[in-house]
Amino acid sequence: MNNKVVIVGAGFGGLSAASFLADEGLDVEVVEKNKQVGGRASVLEEDGFKFDMGPSWYLMPDIFDRFFGKFDHEPEDYYSLTRLDPNYRIFFKDGDQMDVPADPEKAGKLFETYEDGAEEAFESYLQKSKETYEIGMNEFVLKDRNNFRDYLSLDVLKNARGISLIKKMQDHVEEYFDNPKLQQVMQYTLVFLGGSPTNTPALYNLMSHVDFNMGVYYPEGGVYSVVEGMKQLAQEQGAEFSTGEEVKRIDRENGKNVVETENRRIEADAVVSGADYAFTEVELLPDEYTTYDEDYWNSRTYAPGAFLMYLGVEGELDNIDHHTLVLPEDWNDHFDKIFEDPEMPDNPAYYVCNASDTDDAVAPEGKSAMFVLVPIAAEMELDEEDRQRFKEMILDDLEENADTDLRGRIEYEKIFAGEEFQRRYNSFNGTALGIAHTLRQTSVFRPKQRSKQMENMYYTGQYTNPGIGVPMCLISGEHAAEKVVEDLE
Ligand SMILES: Cc1cc2nc3c(=O)[nH]c(=O)nc-3n(C[C@H](O)[C@H](O)[C@H](O)COP(=O)(O)OP(=O)(O)OC[C@H]3O[C@@H](n4cnc5c(N)ncnc54)[C@H](O)[C@@H]3O)c2cc1C
Numbered sequence: 001m002n003n004k005v006v007i008v009g010a011g012f013g014g015l016s017a018a019s020f021l022a023d024e025g026l027d028v029e030v031v032e033k034n035k036q037v038g039g040r041a042s043v044l045e046e047d048g049f050k051f052d053m054g055p056s057w058y059l060m061p062d063i064f065d066r067f068f069g070k071f072d073h074e075p076e077d078y079y080s081l082t083r084l085d086p087n088y089r090i091f092f093k094d095g096d097q098m099d100v101p102a103d104p105e106k107a108g109k110l111f112e113t114y115e116d117g118a119e120e121a122f123e124s125y126l127q128k129s130k131e132t133y134e135i136g137m138n139e140f141v142l143k144d145r146n147n148f149r150d151y152l153s154l155d156v157l158k159n160a161r162g163i164s165l166i167k168k169m170q171d172h173v174e175e176y177f178d179n180p181k182l183q184q185v186m187q188y189t190l191v192f193l194g195g196s197p198t199n200t201p202a203l204y205n206l207m208s209h210v211d212f213n214m215g216v217y218y219p220e221g222g223v224y225s226v227v228e229g230m231k232q233l234a235q236e237q238g239a240e241f242s243t244g245e246e247v248k249r250i251d252r253e254n255g256k257n258v259v260e261t262e263n264r265r266i267e268a269d270a271v272v273s274g275a276d277y278a279f280t281e282v283e284l285l286p287d288e289y290t291t292y293d294e295d296y297w298n299s300r301t302y303a304p305g306a307f308l309m310y311l312g313v314e315g316e317l318d319n320i321d322h323h324t325l326v327l328p329e330d331w332n333d334h335f336d337k338i339f340e341d342p343e344m345p346d347n348p349a350y351y352v353c354n355a356s357d358t359d360d361a362v363a364p365e366g367k368s369a370m371f372v373l374v375p376i377a378a379e380m381e382l383d384e385e386d387r388q389r390f391k392e393m394i395l396d397d398l399e400e401n402a403d404t405d406l407r408g409r410i411e412y413e414k415i416f417a418g419e420e421f422q423r424r425y426n427s428f429n430g431t432a433l434g435i436a437h438t439l440r441q442t443s444v445f446r447p448k449q450r451s452k453q454m455e456n457m458y459y460t461g462q463y464t465n466p467g468i469g470v471p472m473c474l475i476s477g478e479h480a481a482e483k484v485v486e487d488l489e
Pocket residue numbers: 008009010011012013014031032033034037038039040041053054055056057058059245246247248274275276306308373424425426432433460461462463467468469470471473
């Protein structure tokens with residue numbers, strides 16, 4: 001096939017689709033608005049400090065192996081990985097600190113010190129997570145099931161018997177653990193899915209298998225090394241990249257799809273949008289070609305936005321592990337302020353990344369590159385005063401709860417929140433992660449990859465099935481590419 005395919009946006013979904021499509025011999029051009037590729041996984045390099053701007057947890061190594069394996073490669077051909085131990089550190093705001101070990105047996109023993117019987121409960125929790133992961137990945141994620149009726153086959157129903165669909169994560173976790181801290185350990189991963197314990201279905205307990213059995217890795221140089229590896233792979237398959245060029249309009253003229261940027265009109269046999277699905281439909285396509293209308297997009301449950309502070313700091317950060325979580329005893333109030341009554345949290349649960357703990361190359365000698373990520377409601381609008389007030393609050397919180405005083409040590413600082421997400425990535429409403437994984441927005445209920453209204457128009461990335469997170473976007477790119485090839489053939 002020598003048809004032309006234009007991919008809009010070089011996030012992980014677009015990069016993945018580019019490799020699969022170019023590998024089929026298609027003439028692939030990726031058009032990206034930013035100078036850098038990687039989308040939400042951009043890199044910020046200033047004053048000798050290097051920050052991954054988005055993803056910092058390399059999880060599900062099996063999916064990366066599978067992805068590169070499709071092209072007879074392995075991740076190590078492009079970047080090297082280190083397994084972290086501990087997986088992460090938690091500062092509970094009652095003064096307690098927990099280092100969660102990479103070895104699940106050690107983790108079980110640690111949990112037993114929090115609650116009698118927790119070691120055994122953890123073992124069976126993890127067994128359940130493993131089963132759910134295996135069924136979930138094989139039946140619902142890796143196989144591309146496009147329609148509800150695909151789920152009604154006897155085989156699928158039989159295999160899915162053990163998966164809790166209706167129950168919520170909070171109820172599931174309470175069946176195993178009474179201790180609120182252990183409940184939080186099993187649930188913090190929901191933030192990766194853009195959900196809360198009360199709006200995410202229990203099937204996502206599979207994330208504990210990802211966390212404890214599969215482990216947490218760090219790609220040397222940061223997650224941007226993965227982006228660079230994927231771009232190189234796509235180029236090796238023959239894909240071309242045009243960066244710093246924003247797509248302004250996608251349309252259909254004389255039996256062809258047309259992509260317009262400021263200076264060019266590109267004719268294509270197929271278009272795959274890896275830009276935010278909602279943005280593509282509302283801003284780039286004429287109404288007649290949208291599958292979902294503005295009301296649909298306005299009525300979705302959006303994953304949180306993020307208040308991010310990238311900080312270049314003098315000295316080492318002795319108390320901050322590579323991945324560190326700071327959690328209040330009761331985090332429901334924070335979740336309510338994200339999903340129910342949008343407001344800035346006054347006692348936030350947040351994540352601190354200190355890549356300098358593992359990698360000397362991300363900061364000048366004797367200095368540290370860190371970032372703080374506070375999940376907030378996607379639509380929060382913050383002026384400069386709000387931002388500075390919130391920053392000071394987080395600095396106080398770090399001093400009080402993580403024994404880390406940053407004042408007087410900050411040499412570089414950048415705050416990045418909803419407005420920047422919109423400006424840099426054309427994020428719809430300023431969301432960091434697109435739409436959440438509620439039951440009504442999971443799997444077949446996520447927006448479709450193949451447009452229902454426009455011929456040869458497709459979507460990839462975190463809005464589509466399987467959803468949020470780097471590994472999921474790799475799979476989404478593969479499934480989108482399969483549809484393009486199927487239709488062009
Ligand atoms: C702060 C943060 C932390 C995260 N942490 C993790 C983590 O630790 N681990 C993990 O697995 N996942 C994590 N995620 C989630 C993960 O990063 C995303 O799910 C994933 O990167 C999304 O990829 P995507 O392909 O859907 O879209 P994007 O990355 O958003 O890519 C879309 C691309 O399209 C471009 N674009 C938009 N409009 C146009 C246009 N008109 N013309 C041309 N180009 C356009 C954008 O510039 C962008 O480059 C995190 C996300 C964020 C924001």
